[in-house]
Amino acid sequence: MTEEKIEQGTCLRCGRVATLHRGLCIDCFRKSSEIFTIPDYIDLTVCRSCGAQLKGKHWEYGGELKDIIEDEIHSSLQELSGVEVSLEDIEMRRGGEGLYHVEVRAVALFPGGGVIPTRKALTVRVKSSLCPRCSRIHGSYYEAIIQVRGSGKDLLRQEEAVDRVLERVDQIARGDPMTFVTKLVKVRGGWDIYVGRNQSARRIAQEMHRLYGGDYKVSSKLVGRREGRELKRFTYLVRLPPWRRGDYLLKDGTPHRIEGFQGRRVKLKNIETRREESVEISSVETLAHYPSKEVEMEATVLYTSEREIVIMDPVSFAEVNIKKPPGWKRRESVKVVRVDGGIYLL
Template identity: 30%
Template sequence: MRRFCYKCGSTESEENPLIGGLCRSCLSAQPSLRLPKLELVECPRCGAVKVGGHWLEFQEGVRQIVFSHLEVASFESGAMEFVKAGEIGAQVKVEAEKRRGEVRIQVRSLQPEVGFLQTSLPIKKETCRICRLKSGGYYEAILQVRGKNLENVRKLLEEEVSKTSKEDGRLFITRVEEVEGGLDYYLSSVELARRLGRLLRTKHGAQLSETAKLVGSRGGRRRYRVSVLARVNHHN
């Protein structure tokens, strides 16, 4: 029994097979990738993108959001239907470019027969938790660096925090104050203050001491603000 393309009416043959009821010509004209209407939420300060309850670097965040919603044409049932890309293990490359008030998205399938999608998604601005903490002056610990000729020490500490912050955005310097005898670093984490203190001990022979001050309670647990004192041997 002859079959016909339901779109153009052409007859099925060896040279013109039907896939999902469509001839090759009509099939190639059909969109094979699609996205529902989406809105990206971006932090205006750091550019991170909200994915569920988390914030990710812009490109990775966009990639995860697009892939989780992307639908790919499937012909498993004999007719064309769209299924989630993740459900069938589709391999795609997502590229994102920021424009005014929107993100331009290009999705390319690594399977040539699947195709290409280009669209734009609107951007909503929302400050992420880390940037809210930074702008609010939040800190849990103070690293008190004491010594002379601290230029190299300051460079070492700020390079270390820059590297650490890329691995974990919760670790950051809120502010640095020049005080008599040295520098005070207001830090987001007690562990960060201790880590930097150990770094100064290793690199500059610093002598370390630590004190804690009760500043309140949360959920029935006492909260302390820790100060780590690092006396630097400037001859190292």
Template identity: 25%
Template sequence: MTTIKDRFCPKCGKPSDADGLCAACRVADTPWAVCDTRVTSTHCPGCGATKQVNTWTDTNRERADLAPDLARSAVHFHPDVKRRSIAVSVRDLSANRSRAYLTITGILYGQPVEKECMVELAWHREQCDRCNRITGSYYEGIVQVRAEERDISPFEMQKAAAIATQIEDSLQQGGERLSFISDMTENRDGLDITVGSQHIGLLIVQGITAQLGGRYTTHPKLVGEKNGRQLFRITYLVRLPRYQRHDVVKLSRTYAEVEQADSRSVRVFDLSEGRNRAIKEEEIVRLVGNARNAEPALVAYVAHGMLGLLEPATGATIEIQERPWMAVRAGENVQVLRDGGTLVVVR
């Protein structure tokens, strides 16, 4: 049976709500918060990434934003402390050192507690794994973007570069720091993209062929061995199709606009019949141009299934047959390409 005598603190003699020491004496005997005297932050001077143990992490935070969290990491609480709070004030002493002043509060065994401590913050610079590879010209593959039997167009060049950059950004945000693009060069043959991992190289060629068509092949080359494992560099060769999207081509009896091309067939929009169909590449008589480079022509009149167009260069009226897919009125513009003396209306 518990008696009144059992409810007194054996240390101070004051009443205790529980067996043993009272709350105040328990608090006095408990190291409820301990501060490390020094904390080091390692960051890369090239990209700003921070290092935790042996792992690098990308961050956009400046030193002033990192310092309070770094200082708080120096505080170690007793597990019984509730409602923890740490107020931080930081003063920079030099380029490599700062001093943090901490006010720490909480509730321990129902008693409010507070203490102050000072922590030295050391800012250490070290080149990260990615920057080290880039500056050392390390790479695991090259993506070569070329076109079949023609020069690659400026649009395709820009589109391929944008696809590669978007894939790099996605992988970097997902934590794949070593999946980077170290160089991207335009040349007379096409576009060369130097990549830091085989994974990003494969994703880039898959992304380019998915959006621009064509096919790709891989050509590995043994460059050495590490820890008993063979090391390869891979050349990814992308061959864009001979005809690109929005190319306008002359067929035997009509004109058509290319929608998709691969090694077997070409899907086109027939500009006479206004329908999609597949044709063989051999059916194409010649390339007229690309609809992206079309120029506007004013529709002077629409009458009896015919359109009167003002020739953009001379202002002369040229009459062409209206097509089922056209929905134009007098006073509006249509987009045209020239095929010799013929104006070809495109979508």
């Protein structure tokens, strides 16, 4: 808005003494000039599936139709020099196919404090189309499959892993609309997730492998050629290990807590010695497995001696003596692991 000098004087039209704008008082100025202008028609191209808007040669995602129309009105509005226009409300009503009749209510703010409410009407013509993203989704397009496999005994963890994949797809799609899930298929032993962007599928599969450990394999097949280049579809297999982080394995007669995974290796912590080690998953797959929710318990402390803590077994209610760890401080209860008849202090 161009700054204009505020003048007090006699209106050239009505003779009233007032704040003048271009020699006229506000009332006379309103009758003689348009405060702001907008086009009679605004043409938009909008995706009929997701509502994305075509701007020039590019699609913009994430806006509601009313917001898109409001943005177009704002960008096409032309204010009269020296007047600041504030849009108060935009009312839309549906006309014929692809037509919206719009009324714009605004307030014009003049130098010196003058305020004029004003209205304008226009028609928005919306052309319906399909954006590239929705066109690919409707055509069942995909560049990669993420295969989540696991133990049939732990379906909940499979579903948790699938939910995490879908969540990551949604997060990446905010910056890359070509990342999407075409379909989600339940298969024997797990799930297949069809993803529109190979780079995103690879990234997510690698993240899942780092998080859960287990087996990770990549394969591809040739599906065609484009401009002399080979077109391939990729498959990323993420096979979940048979246990969760925090579960226990009975190794060498002592419970070992699963601290984490790294590829095909698992990190274990001996509950008695507190020593940690990393071993191949395949070398411990046959060991007895105890889910943490089944073996971790609270036990009441009955009394302590110089070297031992005496607790009540939370299952048999018998007294159990446990070696007091260095620096242990007296408390009413302790967390223990009860595995294969033995009780170990956490």
